[in-house]
Amino acid sequence: MEWLSLVLFAAVCATLLLGYPVALTLAGVSLIFAGIGALLGVFDANYLLTAPSRLFGIVSNTTLIAVPLFVFMGVVLERSKIAEDLLVAMSSVLGRFRSGLGVSVILVGMLLAASTGIVGATVVTMGLLSLPTMLKRGYSPELATGTICATGTLGQIIPPSIALVLLGDVLSSAYQKAQLDMGIFSPESVSVGDLFVGAIIPGLILVVCYLLYxxxxxxxxxSQVPSEGQKNEHASLGSLLLALLPPLLLIVAVLGSILFGFATPTEAAGVGAVGALLLAGIKRQLNSANINYVVQETTKVTCMVFLILIGASIFSLVFRGFGGETLLKEFFTSLPGGVFTAMLLVMVVMFLLGFILDFIEITFVVVPIVAPILIMMGVDPIWLGIMIAVNLQTSFLTPPFGFALFYLRGVASDLVRTEQIYKGVIPFILIQLGVLVALAVWPQIVTWLPHTIYK
Known part of the structure; x- marks a missing residue:
């Protein structure tokens, strides 16, 4: 009755399309299927006996403590207007050059992505700050909106990214499971720090490709770019460095402590949260209203992540109880073309799921199922994690359901039509697909730096 696991997956997707909450859908539909399966004698209810220990392991996982800390850091930086000051200073210096404002948007978006790690926050912030100015300066709506959306999705891949934190935890469990299934007992594992290091070069490649475009x-x-740059007599490199220094110091403190082994990702997240508070205090933005907003937003996002993780854990137990993991393993290993075909199929399915599911649901629902199988087939887990992150980043840009498009549509003025946003992101989608193909052809782009640092 392994085919019931596929029916379970289809039922979950269908229920999500009806608009029900993700976490409750994952757990509720799974428990309903488990009850029906137990009555029919095709599901062993003993699988659910391990649920309490699994759920306790989730809420006591020290790696996942990095999630609320990074969210806290991002929201504090968002409220402290650091991005606004940085964009003003950089556009004042680069605005004298043709397309200088667009370059400023990409560079500031990159720094904001590295500071916050939240796609929605980056897209909304850059949309509010830069879109009206770009349109006023003479940028075409397609180029302006495409640049902002694509830059905002860099928060998916540039560390410290919340997506990479969650992927790192899931892939670590998947790697250990694959090792045990192969009869290998090794202390080696995959850490969040490995993914952070592996994402540095692909993230920089994406930024360079955006700038070249x-x-x-x-x-x-x-015709899509102003004929002349905006000259500013008061622009100076000193003002730019003054605005650039705080976020750069914070990024170096967080990533540097991880890269050089001074701190774990969770400890580095604590450093980032404290650093963000210090920067907000220096800018005199640490008032009661901002603190109240930061605490509420951090609590909302953290509760959402952990509730989805609990629901996904129950779904995973029921899916395996129906024999779904065995079914997929047999299917992948029987595919012509071996690892290449299996990896291509997984990437296509995740790309399509990115239209209807957020990266959190895909990370907790799909990755635990397919990652152990792919790792057993010889796929490098670090490379797999970065491929998934870039793939989902691309799906978030793709019309008509890309999440980044919805974020920008919500803050863009009525002067920008939805079809212009859709047209504007197409070149950036092609760029990201090109980078994804490059990572597939040359995995060393991802694996060289982690293996060099941690060998």
Whole structure:
């Protein structure tokens, strides 16, 4: 009766499309199927006896403590107006050059992504700050909206990313399970720090590709870019460095402590949270209203993540109880083309699921099922994690259901039409797909730095 596991997965997706909460859908539909299966004698209810210990393991997982800390850091930086000051200073210096404002948006978005790690926060912040100015300066709506959406999704891949924290925890469990299934007892594992290091080069490649595309547009399609830059007599490199120094110091403190082994990702997240509070205090933004907002938003996001993780854990137990993992393992190993075909199929399915599910649901529901199988087939877990992150980043941009498009649509003025947003992101989707193909052809782009640092 292994086919019932596929029916369970389809029922969960269908229920989600009806608009029911993700966490409750995962747990509720799974328990209903488990009850029906137990009555029919095709499901062993003893699988659910391990649920309490699994759920306790989730809420006591020290790695996942990094999630609320990174969320806290991101929301504090969002409220302290650091991005606003940085964008003003950088556009004042670079605005004298053609497409200088667009370059400023990409660079500030990169720093904001590395500071907050939250896609929605980056897209909304950059949309509110830069979209009206870009349109006023003469940028085409397509180029302006596409640049902002694509830059906002960098929070998915550039560390410290919440997506990489969650992926690191899931892949660590998947790696250990794959090792045990193969009869290998090794102390080696996959850490969040490994994914952080592996994501540095792909993230920088994406930023460089965005900048090259912007230069190409200004060169070969000048009608989309202002004919002259905005000159500012009061612009100075000193003001730029003054605005650039605080977020850079925070990024170096967080990532540097991880890269050089001074702190675990959870400890580094604590450093980032304290650093964000210090920066907000220096900018005199640490008032009671902002603190209340930060605490509420952090609590909401943290509760959402852990509730989804609990629901996904119950779904995973029931899915395995119906023999779904065995069914998928047999299916993947029987595919012509071996690892290549299996990996391609997983990437396509995750890309399509990215239209209807957030990265949190995909990370907790899909990755625990397919990752152990792919790792047993010889796939490097660090490379797999970065491929998943870049893939989901691309799906968040793809019309008509890309989440980044919805975020920008919510803050864009009525002067920008939805179809213009859709057209604007297409070149950036092609860029990200090109980078994804490059990572597939040359996995060393991902694996070289982690293996060099931690060998």
């Amino acid at each position: 912007l230069w190409g547009v200004s060169r070969f399609s000048p």
